Each structure stands twice: as C-alpha cells, then as structure tokens.
Amino acid sequence: MRADAFLLVGLFLGLVTVPFLPGVLVHKKRLDTTPLLIENENSKTGRYFGVQFRAHLRSLPNEEDLTREIRISANDPARALILAGEIHAAPGTRLNDAYVRGSVLLDRAVVAKRIAADGNVVLEEGCKIIEWVDTENELLAKNGSHLGRAASAAKRLTLNEGCTFIKLWGMPVWAQRDVQLKPTLREPITRSELSDSVFWAIDTTSMRRGRAKLALPSGIRVQRDLVVQGDLETSPDCLINGTIKCHGVLTLGEGTVVKGDVIARKGVSLAAGVRIRGHIFAEGDISVGPNCQVGTRAKYKTVYSVGRITLAPGATVYGLLIAEKGGAAVAK
C-alpha cells in the first residue's frame, strides 16, 4: 500500500515535470534568446526599394568602366546589368536586375524583375515588372502593364488604361490615356464661389451618433471635422474644411473639396473633379474618379486601401498609393 502511494506520487510528479523539460533545455542552452527584430533604422519612404537598392550600389565602378549601351534580345537573357547608358529591351525579353544611369525602354511584353534607373523609364504595352521599378526621373506605363510590388518615380509616374499595381509613388501619380496631355486640374473652389444661399455650418458633434445615411446637399460647407457613423454621400461642390471620418460607405460628389483627410471604415468613391488635400485611408475599395486630385505638389499624401484602388483618366495623386489587393487604371 505504501509502495503504491509512493509510486502514484512519483508518477504524478514525473508527469508534472515532463512539460518543463524542453523549456529547461532551451533555457540552459540559451536558445532563441535574441529580442524580436525591430527594423530600427528603416524609415517609411515611397521609394523604399529604389533607395535601398542604390544604397547597396555605393561601390559602383567608375563611370568610364560601365557599359555605355546594350541591346538585349529575347534569346539572350541577362542576369544583372549595370549600365552607364541606356537600355532598350526588345519585345518578349526577360530581364533580371538592372541599374541604369540613363533611360530604360522596355518594349512590348518584356518581363523584368527589378529595375532602378536615373533616367526616364517607359514600359510599352503588356510589360510586366515582377518585383519593382524605380526611377529618379519620369515613368510611363502603357496599356496593360503590370507594375509588380512597387513602382516609383521621383517625378511623374503616368499610368495608361489597364495598368495594374500594388504600390506606387510619384510626384504625381497620374492616370491618363494620352501621355501627351498635361494634367488639367480644376482650381480649388474658393469661398467667393459659394453663394450665401448654400452656406450651411454644421454642428458635427450631433453627427457622431447618427447611424443612418447622411446626404449633404449641393454646395454645403462644413466648417470642421465630420464624423459619420453610417454612410455619407455629398452632392456636387461641397466643401469640407476638416477631415471626414465615415464608418460606412463614403461617396463624394463631383467637385467636392476636402481640406483635411478622408478616413473610411468601408469603401470610398470619388466622383469627377474631387480634390482632397489630405490622405485617403479606407478599409474598403477606393475609386478615384476622372480629374480628381489628392495631395499637392508641395505636400505629398497617401492613398491607402485595404482593398482595391481604381484610377480613372486624369486622376492625380501626389505621393503614395497602396492597394493591398491590387489597383488598376481604368477607362472611366
């Protein structure tokens, strides 16, 4: 009886101890003791890949040692290129990594992995970037190009119809059918254009609790931040002097001007000619209508969507676009 009791107690203690044994070994051998990695040095920039890539290339050979010009055919794939001059890839070519101090022309259906250029970059129809493309100058992506994980240009980044993307940076990013056209943006609505008959000041505190759809009539002016628990729809030519926070679907009517940011828990739809001085942050899809403008040349901003972003012709964004589920330049 006494032996049984000892056996039971011993068994119990043994079973209690077993789960601790792997931990004892881990602790004694000092396994996995480093702190979780925090990227202490990295700062968020719209041209992250290009900046990092150039940082790795600081030990480039002298200018005179670099290849002046190269032409690549479909049967002659290159692994990594560093060029002082320009690159012109023939239709159907596959490129890996390229750093080009001149300009880049990728002909139709070229597939490239990573490209960093100091000059202009032109992607002809149907080109595909697998990782990223970055330029110190302008970038033009023609119809049906895919811009990989990120595309960035220190100057203008133009997207033709059917181009798809995830992350874009440009000053500005411009969706346009005809690249010869200059952006024709409407001037911001000034106070004098708003007649007294449509001047309404809204007490936004009363709106915090409203859950129904709120529709703002044409020409209304809101003096401060606007927080709406449900959906919000503005008629044409409204002016919001603060930030809009919308817990439902947000639809901004033609010519509406928002001087603050736009934050929506669902989707955001901008009609033609909407101007937003601040960011757009949406947990749903974002549709940017024709000739809309986000940000200004002096103050770049971000358009961020957990879903998709579509850009209509003439849509202009100064700064960064991120579409977690992909974005596209559309016909209208």
Next chain:
Amino acid sequence: MVVTLQVWLALVLVVMAIYAVRQYVLTARRFRGHQRPYYQDLIDGDLPGVTIVIPMHNEELVATGILNLMVNIDYPKDRLEVIPVDDHSDDSTAEILQEYARNHDFIKPIWRRQGLRGKPAALNDALLATSNEVILVFDADYRPSRDIVRQLAMAFKDPEVGGVMGRVVPRNVGTNLLTRLLDLERSGGYQVDQQARYSLNLFPQYGGTVGGFRRSVALSWGGFDPKVLAEDTDLTFRLYARGWKVAYANGAECYEQVPETWDGRFRQLRRWARGHTQVLIRHWFQVIRSPHLGPAQKLDALLLLGIYSVPPILLSGIIANFLLFLAGSHPLGTTLAISFFGIAFSGFGNFASFYQVGAAAVLDGTRERILLLPFLSLMFLYNNIAVTTGVLDALIDLVKGRTPAWDKTQRVAT
C-alpha cells in the same frame, strides 16, 4: 451563511469562465479574422508638430541611450520637441540633460524639484510647457526606432482617435528566466490581446509609454491626477468616456528593459495592480453609463477594469470553498477538486492566456522560446500574489484616504 458562500463560489466560477472565454475569443480573432489596419503606411509631406515627453527620475544609466536616439529620430526637427522631465533626480541625470539641451535646440528639459514626484505630475508640467497637439511619451529605458514618431503621430489624422499605443518589445530577453518569461507575456499582451481588441473595435488600451494622446483633450479635464498610479489606464477610460478612441499600432515597435529581478517584477506588478484598482473604483460606473460605448465595448471595458481583481476574487473563492468544507456543506473530494481547479486556473493564467502567448509566438515567428510556455504557470502564480497585494494596497488607500507614493522600476546599465 452557507448559502451566501455557495452563491459567492458560483459567482467566482462564472467570473473565471467569462475571462477564459474572453481570452479564447481574442486569440481566435487574432488568428483567423480580419485585422484592422493601422495608419503606419501613411506618409505625409506636412507632418504635425509633436512633443515627446520622457519622464526621468534618477535615469543616469539609461538617459544617454534614449537621448541619442531622439537626436537621430527621423522626423523634421522643426516639427519636433523633446521634453525630458527631470523629476527630483539626485544622480547625474540633470547634467546629462543640460549637455543635450546645449547641443540640440529641440531638446528642452524641465527640472522638477517641488511638488509630488511621479509620472502624472511630470506629464502635467510637460503639457504646460508645450503647444504641440500631439504628445508622445517614452520611458527613459526605451529604445524607439527611427520612424516611430511618424507612425504614432499618424493615428491623430483620425478625428476620433484621442490616444495611440505602440508595441513594447523587451530587449534584455536573454538575461535570465524571468526576462524570457516576461518577453513571452508581453508578446501575448500586444501581438494578440491589444491587436484583437483593436480589430474588434473594442477597448485597446493606452499603456503610458510608446504611445501618445492629444494635448487639448488631456488638458480639457485638467491633466493627469498626480495621485493616480496608473495614469495610462486612467487616460484610456477618460478618453472613451468622452467618445474618443485609442488606436493600436502593432507595427510601431519599441524596445524596453524588463525587470531582471523577481523583487523588481513584484514591485512593478504591485504598483500596476494598485493603480489599476484606483481606476476601477473611479470609472466603472462611468463605463456602464457612457452613451459613447456600445454593449461589446462596455463589456470589454469592464473586463479590462476588473482584470487585476481576478486573483483576489479567485483567492476568495478558494477560501469560501474551504469554509464550505468546514461547515460540512462540501465533501472533501469536491473541495479538493474546486481548489485544484482554482489554483490551476490561477497558475495557468486563465488557461487561455497560454493560447494568447502561444499564438503570439507563432505570429512573431519565434522558434525555441515557445517551449518555455509551461514556466509561465509558475510566473502567473507569483503574479497573483503581487497583484493581490496591489489590490489590497488600493483598498487600504481608499479606506484610509492615503496617497500612494510612486515606486520606480529599477534600471540596469546598458
């Protein structure tokens, strides 16, 4: 009497069950559901003015470290103001601050030599010394990353956000078993618990450091109460009571130094429990009555308020169970079973805490450290003693009307 004890025991079991369900729900949500995005991807050509407050009391061992990082922080210096508050230090903290202030215009120290010592009082002085709307707070032993100011400040683009909280990551993980266990505990608390509460639109908490708030809002109720030990929890509940929200930035990570001695850990936890209980007493009724909170938020807020009360409640249940045995109401087997269940529940941190910590270890991509999980049961038992002591402190404060003194966590040289 027996009936009262039986009812109490039943209530204790219900409380335990509610907390267990809470932890399961949060863990499941973190693993499977949609994760609400934070604003860290917003980059801005027109950043807001930000003031960083660093309360310091005898911080000579760590002051240089954080001030060097402040100098290198990636934020326009014309939009940034750093206010280290020397709070009654009697070591060389003041000299260190003077040197940095001489060399950097944006570092503007405050010297406090009068009034109550403690973080709330230090924050109040800093609020009066600045005009920036966005206030961020770091403890002196913290090691913020270069981009963290922008990440945290972006939350205030949302007009509903009154406070923001980043993620704290221990950096002295490998020092001893305690630091390793605290590393696991922190992972569960931030990576899973806070993120899930943010995603579910519940009640993420401002944690007093690696976070921030709107200056005008804090001043609207007269700033921080110097008599409150948990000024962070107090701020959280004041914000929500007025219709503001707290955003959680899981990607805004910052290294901290966790206590390396069991005594240090005990005193830290005791202070937290004492302060948290003060806040519970102040705010529970406001939470119930608040017109700004929905039913789910109220429930989460009450569970958060009550979280440090669980160990003493559990202890009272075990005592009730024992008294019922003495009264002949419960047979020995039932008594032992309930007691064992209570102690096991207590030791395994509401059971489901293990799921939170385990889930966090998986999400963080850690390797062998997850095998230390069973040791957490020992730490949770230890925690329960510290927490119970802290709760009793708070109750005695309430009865005697005494003001608690600030008990600073000891630093180690880096």
